[in-house]
Amino acid sequence: MDIDFPLILMVATAVTGLIALADKLWFAKQRLARIDELRQQQASSEEVEEAAKEPFIIEQGKSFFPVLAIVFVLRSFIAEPFQIPSGSMEPGLVKGDFILVSKFHYGLRMPVFGNTLVPVGEPERGDVMVFFPPNDPRYFIKRVIGLPGDKIVYRNKQLTINGKAVPTKELGGEPPYNPTKYLAQEQMDAADAEVQWVVGVDRRTNQKVVWAGPEGEWTVPEGSYFMMGDNRGNSHDSRGWGFVPEENIVGKAVAVWMHWENWSDIPGFSRNKWIN
Incomplete structure (x- = not known):
């Protein structure tokens, strides 16, 4: 059972x-009144201390409220830490990365309910965003691909937005941490996204093939966004x-501020970086 923290x-x-x-x-007023009453009755100091x-x-x-209030404000309106739970955002973000999420980039929002209190900015294509998927209480992290009203087409490893093909450069090579992947780069509005596809073998021809994930066409409704993981061949999005x-x-x-994949490992900071 997921805990709604x-x-x-x-x-x-x-x-x-x-x-x-x-x-x-x-x-507090009741206690003070009781203390005054006991003093007028010349009660013992022990009775006065007990009444106070x-x-x-x-x-x-009273002890916990200030701490909880500070944590609530910081976590709800300033920033919040998260840990990457899977490889769906490889190669940029890998399992075990601890990231910092800005809570005010897209406006100050009402905690739990999500409605915008103070508008500040809106998501841009290419932003890496944390969100709740529809009908799922878990946090997800993916890249913003489609804005409200966009027509998205994804076929043959090519992403097209509103009839314009997103510039895509195949980098080849294989990430050292995951040699079964194939790298590419897409030029998005907010950032260049380094993506990866899955390398496999066609059983019929015994030839190398590259799997870039599910294909299709989508029109983003108003008030919604279309999200995809950078690990295009292995991302639930x-x-x-x-x-x-x-x-x-x-x-x-x-930002990535720490990497700690297993509790038996020592936390590392070599992956610290700003997130594009």
């Missing part, structure tokens, strides 16, 4: 905040599950 954080912040507010407006003592729930709520609604956007991936 943003919802849990929002609820925890709200609950602890309400506890702190209730104490300030009501319970905050209940456990109030003490914990909009070619399979459709378009990403605007309210499902989480943020723009801006």
Whole structure:
């Protein structure tokens, strides 16, 4: 079962905040009134200290609220860390990369609900974006290929947007970490995307073939985006599950700040870079 951490954080912040507010407006005044009453009755210092003592729930709520509030604001409106869980964005991002996602590049959004509070900017073709796929609570990271209204065609390893072929240069060669891939480069609006295709063998001819993933034609509806992984031959993306609604956007991936693939390994920083 996937844990909805943003919802849990929002609820925890709200609950602890309400506890702190209730104490300030009501319970603290009750304690002070009780202390004054005990002093007028010349009660012992132990009784006064006991009356001044905050209940456990109030003490914990007031202690956790500032921390939760800071984390909530930073995570919801500034930046959030993520770990790349698969190879769908190879060769640029590989499994185990820890990335930083800007939460304000596409406008300040209401946590959990996703609606835009303050518009700042909009996704561009070529941006690497974190989002929720339709009908899936998990975070995904892919590259923005189609904007609202775009006509997308992907056939024979060639990407075409609104009737214009995206300049594509086959680089050949094979990534050292994954020798069963074939590299290419696409010139997008926001960035040049280095993509890779899967190298295989045709069983009928015994000849080398390059698999570039599912093909087809799509028209992006208003308020949605078409996403594809850079690992075109092995990526579960909009070619399979459709378009990403605007309210499902989480943020723009801006940097790799650590690589840590397995818990038994030592974290490394040699892959640190800005994300194109």
